[in-house]
Amino acid sequence: MRPGEGANLVLRGATVLDPAAGIEGTHDVVIRAGEIAELAPPGAGDTDGLEVVEAEGLHAFPAFFDPHVHLRVPGREDEEDVETGTRAAAAGGYCGILAMANTEPSVSTAADIEALREEAREQASVPVGFLATVTREMEGEELTEMADIRAAGAVGFSDDGLPIRSARVMRRALQYQRLCGGTIALHEEDPELSGDGVMHEGPVSAALGLAGIPSVSESTMIARDAALARYEDGRIHVQHLSAEESVAAVRTAKAAGAQISCEATPHHLCLTDEQVRALDASRFKMNPPLRTESDRQALLEGLRDGTIDCIATDHAPHAEEEKTVPFEQAAMGVTGLETAFAALHTDLVLGGVIDLGLLVERLAGGAEPFGLERPTLAPGSEANVALCDLSAKWTVGEEGYESRSSNSWCAGRELNGRVLVTLAGGQVAYRLRSFSLGVAQ
Amino acid sequence: MKHLLAIEQLSRAEIDAILDRAESFAEVSRRDIKKVPTLRGRTVVSLFYEASTRTSSSFELAAKRLSADLVSIKAAGSSVDKGESLKDTVATLSAYDPAAIVIRHPHAGAAQLVAEWSDAVVINAGDGKHEHPSQALLDLFTLRRQLGALDGKRIWIVGDVLHSRVARSNLIAFQAMGAQVTLCGPPALIPRGIEELGCEVSHSLDGLGEADVVYALRLQKERMKESFVPSIREYAANFQIDSRRLGARQLLMHPGPVNRGVELSGEVIDSPHSLISEQVASGLVVRMAILYELLAVGGAHPAPAEGDPGERPTPMGQPA
Numbered sequence: 001m002r003p004g005e006g007a008n009l010v011l012r013g014a015t016v017l018d019p020a021a022g023i024e025g026t027h028d029v030v031i032r033a034g035e036i037a038e039l040a041p042p043g044a045g046d047t048d049g050l051e052v053v054e055a056e057g058l059h060a061f062p063a064f065f066d067p068h069v070h071l072r073v074p075g076r077e078d079e080e081d082v083e084t085g086t087r088a089a090a091a092g093g094y095c096g097i098l099a100m101a102n103t104e105p106s107v108s109t110a111a112d113i114e115a116l117r118e119e120a121r122e123q124a125s126v127p128v129g130f131l132a133t134v135t136r137e138m139e140g141e142e143l144t145e146m147a148d149i150r151a152a153g154a155v156g157f158s159d160d161g162l163p164i165r166s167a168r169v170m171r172r173a174l175q176y177q178r179l180c181g182g183t184i185a186l187h188e189e190d191p192e193l194s195g196d197g198v199m200h201e202g203p204v205s206a207a208l209g210l211a212g213i214p215s216v217s218e219s220t221m222i223a224r225d226a227a228l229a230r231y232e233d234g235r236i237h238v239q240h241l242s243a244e245e246s247v248a249a250v251r252t253a254k255a256a257g258a259q260i261s262c263e264a265t266p267h268h269l270c271l272t273d274e275q276v277r278a279l280d281a282s283r284f285k286m287n288p289p290l291r292t293e294s295d296r297q298a299l300l301e302g303l304r305d306g307t308i309d310c311i312a313t314d315h316a317p318h319a320e321e322e323k324t325v326p327f328e329q330a331a332m333g334v335t336g337l338e339t340a341f342a343a344l345h346t347d348l349v350l351g352g353v354i355d356l357g358l359l360v361e362r363l364a365g366g367a368e369p370f371g372l373e374r375p376t377l378a379p380g381s382e383a384n385v386a387l388c389d390l391s392a393k394w395t396v397g398e399e400g401y402e403s404r405s406s407n408s409w410c411a412g413r414e415l416n417g418r419v420l421v422t423l424a425g426g427q428v429a430y431r432l433r434s435f436s437l438g439v440a441q
Numbered sequence: 442m443k444h445l446l447a448i449e450q451l452s453r454a455e456i457d458a459i460l461d462r463a464e465s466f467a468e469v470s471r472r473d474i475k476k477v478p479t480l481r482g483r484t485v486v487s488l489f490y491e492a493s494t495r496t497s498s499s500f501e502l503a504a505k506r507l508s509a510d511l512v513s514i515k516a517a518g519s520s521v522d523k524g525e526s527l528k529d530t531v532a533t534l535s536a537y538d539p540a541a542i543v544i545r546h547p548h549a550g551a552a553q554l555v556a557e558w559s560d561a562v563v564i565n566a567g568d569g570k571h572e573h574p575s576q577a578l579l580d581l582f583t584l585r586r587q588l589g590a591l592d593g594k595r596i597w598i599v600g601d602v603l604h605s606r607v608a609r610s611n612l613i614a615f616q617a618m619g620a621q622v623t624l625c626g627p628p629a630l631i632p633r634g635i636e637e638l639g640c641e642v643s644h645s646l647d648g649l650g651e652a653d654v655v656y657a658l659r660l661q662k663e664r665m666k667e668s669f670v671p672s673i674r675e676y677a678a679n680f681q682i683d684s685r686r687l688g689a690r691q692l693l694m695h696p697g698p699v700n701r702g703v704e705l706s707g708e709v710i711d712s713p714h715s716l717i718s719e720q721v722a723s724g725l726v727v728r729m730a731i732l733y734e735l736l737a738v739g740g741a742h743p744a745p746a747e748g749d750p751g752e753r754p755t756p757m758g759q760p761a
Contacts, residue, residue, distance in 0.1 A: 203634035209549055209570030209609050212633065279550035324528055326548035328569060 001086075001120065001127045006034025006426045007383055013042040014055035014387065018062045018377040019357040020364065029060050031383045034426025038379050053421065055387060062375040063095030063384040063422055066337065067185070067366035068160070068239055068263060068312035071128070073119065074112075075104030080317040080404050082116075083123040088315070088337040088403040090125045090430035093386030093419040095375050096367060097126060097337075101133045102161035108133045108144050110152035117153055126424035129155035129370065134173050134184060140165045143173055147180040155370050158185035160239055163221055165191060170225060174234030183261075183370050185237045186225055188246070189288065193217035198328050200242075200273040200289040208277065210328065213289050219245035226253035226260055237369045238262035240314050242288035244298035251307045261369035263312035264299045266340045267409045270347045272296055281330030282323040282407045286316065300353060303362060310365030313340050317405030334409040339396055341388065342415035350416055385423040389435075392418035442739055444556045444563040445731055447572045448610045453617055460582050462730035462738075463723070469506075470726055479737050480509035483540035488530070488555075489566070490516040490546045495697055495724055496566050496575065500543045503728035507736075512537060527551060531558045540736050544568075562735045573606040576696055577614035579727040583719050584654065587692060592619030595651050597643075599625045599680060600658030600704050603632050603669075607696045608658055612640055623652070626680060629669045646679070646686055656694045657682050657704045673703055684708050692716055 011029040016039060018024075028045025030037040038045065042056075066089065072080040080088075089097045099116070101107035107116065113130055120128045132149045134157045136142045146157060157173070164170045164186070173184060194217045199205050201212020222238055226249065229236045238250060241264045253260045267286065272293050275284045284290060302308040316333025323330050341363060348354045364375045375384035396410040422430040442455055469475060485504040489497050497513075504511045512534070514521075521530060527546070534542065535558075542559060544552050545566040552565035567573040584591060596615050602608040602624050615622050616639055623641040624631055636642050649655065660676060670676045683706035687693060693705075693714040701707050709715060 201633055203637035206632035206635035207609070207638060209572070209606055209632075214633075279553060321526065324554075325526060326546065326551045326554060326569070328548040 095384035095424035215243035345417035577610035
């Protein structure tokens with residue numbers, strides 16, 4: 001993150017909610033030199049020398065952490081870069097993100113990691129952790145210099161975008177992990193079963209004449225890698241769970257004692273393959289694909305019972321010309337950083353499906369699986385705060401995007417709940433323009 | 442009806458209107474002068490990204506019979522070959538202010554996108570494995586002439602349903618007209634979940650005797666390489682329609698081109714059961730009817746522009 005001054009401000013009278021730290025109530029959130037100094041009774045906070053933000057009726061959450069973002073650097077800066085991607089993260093209430101390594105060229109050496117960390121020091125508005133690939137050029141054959149890469153500061157490893165096809169290579173990576181640490185994050189998909197599929201295999205793909213990606217393409221690989229992780233005592237994180245069978249596979253692996261965590265995306269938690277009928281590739285084509293209502297219900301159950309540790313956006317910016325083509329030819333992926341909280345609040349919390357506390361807890365749950373500290377509002381910790389107005393309504397895309405790309409799955413939707421201010425790494429990373437003007441009055 | 446993108450989007454009444462119109466064009470086709478002036482001065486673009494004999498030739502002849510100016514573009518040899526995107530190609534063609542674009546494309550939803558990007562009436566001449574609505578309409582027309590109404594009739598669609606846009610459009614069209622449809626083929630070639638469209642699924646020809654109509658699909662020989670079927674021999678043994686399996690009163694259809702000796706035996710193709718050549722003949726008049734309904738009746742492009750020779754569409758049934 002760009003070096004800067006620690007924030008000095010007080011969120012007066014905010015409704016504070018940090019379930020993981022057992023904090024719930026109305027407080028003055030006093031922030032000095034980038035640290036949470038105290039949670040004082042409303043009106044009692046020491047505001048000496050602090051900017052006062054009137055936060056009555058607003059919610060202060062621990063800022064969110066996204067373990068799955070595509071910053072497209074190096075190579076596709078026309079789609080996103082460190083500056084725009086972290087600005088989008090800050091606008092979404094995130095205080096930290098992990099960037100995937102499937103860039104062009106891929107992030108596969110210690111020098112790549114060093115260059116990216118330098119770029120982040122110059123451009124990033126929130127802290128960014130970088131992952132490197134597990135295998136060279138993501139070819140799935142030879143391991144990268146994992147120890148060297150870790151020493152250069154990589155948070156973990158992932159061939160995300162592609163599965164590690166060979167069980168032998170997967171096993172070798174887990175063995176090598178004992179030497180260097182670093183969670184291995186896995187895009188689980190059996191390419192033999194996915195074939196040239198472009199959406200979930202089921203009645204909708206049958207009706208549209210589109211090649212399907214069966215649910216078992218994901219769950220069989222999770223079962224394989226969970227077994228390997230147990231055998232080698234390795235640490236794995238399963239990315240973007242989409243299918244009912246996958247939730248069951250992770251649940252079984254956790255019960256058996258595997259060191260396994262997993263994530264689900266907002267779009268898989270909110271949408272089903274019925275959306276694909278409109279053949280709108282910009283909003284509804286991604287991998288893994290949107291699946292059925294029973295898959296979605298299974299993901300929600302996994303979120304509630306803790307099988308799913310965190311919510312990750314899989315923010316995947318794409319150039320317009322990669323999306324304005326027939327569905328089968330379009331690139332996979334949607335953006336999500338700017339809308340994750342608002343969309344989940346609208347569809348799941350206001351919809352009565354999950355409660356606000358669970359949402360906040362899971363949106364901040366992406367750090368721990370990678371050995372990083374969970375953002376918290378506990379006094380004494382670094383200020384990582386998302387100040388949100390749950391009653392604010394806004395239409396996605398109406399004022400453009402912070403991201404350089406506009407392939408948002410929420411494009412055009414009206415959402416309830418908006419991030420007003422984000423503190424990340426102790427600094428003010430974002431203020432909604434209309435809100436900061438209000439403060440100035 | 443602004444475009445013809447999918448059979449799914451047509452009501453039974455709209456289907457009937459096209460078939461009735463085709464009936465009157467069938468009458469015109471028997472005259473010495475087969476041309477009518479309906480679309481004089483208007484441009485029809487035929488944009489084919491895939492090889493096609495029947496569909497492209499019958500649409501093009503249909504446009505000419507209606508006196509339209511025709512621009513015919515095949516992917517090979519055009520700027521598509523040079524990597525131009527579909528969107529840019531459509532923008533270029535829009536400069537000709539076409540009244541209609543007839544498009545065949547290897548990917549689902551292409552016609553729908555063209556309809557979003559262009560002011561022209563768009564006719565889907567086949568989009569990937571999704572739909573082929575004009576084929577379904579000509580098949581309905583062929584059957585209506587043989588059987589009258591389809592209500593209560595049983596139709597079996599046999600073969601490679603997975604890779605067939607014809608199977609999908611015809612399933613929907615046959616059901617819309619009141620027929621009961623069974624899809625039959627080896628499990629790997631029947632899309633998982635398709636029974637939710639309201640049809641029966643069978644993996645054996647044992648029950649074929651109930652069918653009033655047997656609609657066979659083309660099996661591409663490459664399918665055995667991808668393990669969809671073990672061999673052509675075994676496929677033919679289980680799913681080929683031959684004279685032994687075809688009952689006396691049953692009608693046989695096929696969208697063409699036929700793989701003789703694979704999905705159909707040689708003798709049934711040329712037998713009295715076969716409607717295959719009637720289907721081809723129907724193709725022309727049904728495609729004339731589609732163009733007419735969309736361009737002359739649909740009112741998408743209302744009056745001819747100023748300075749246009751101004752020929753009003755000639756109502757059918759009057760001398761052309």
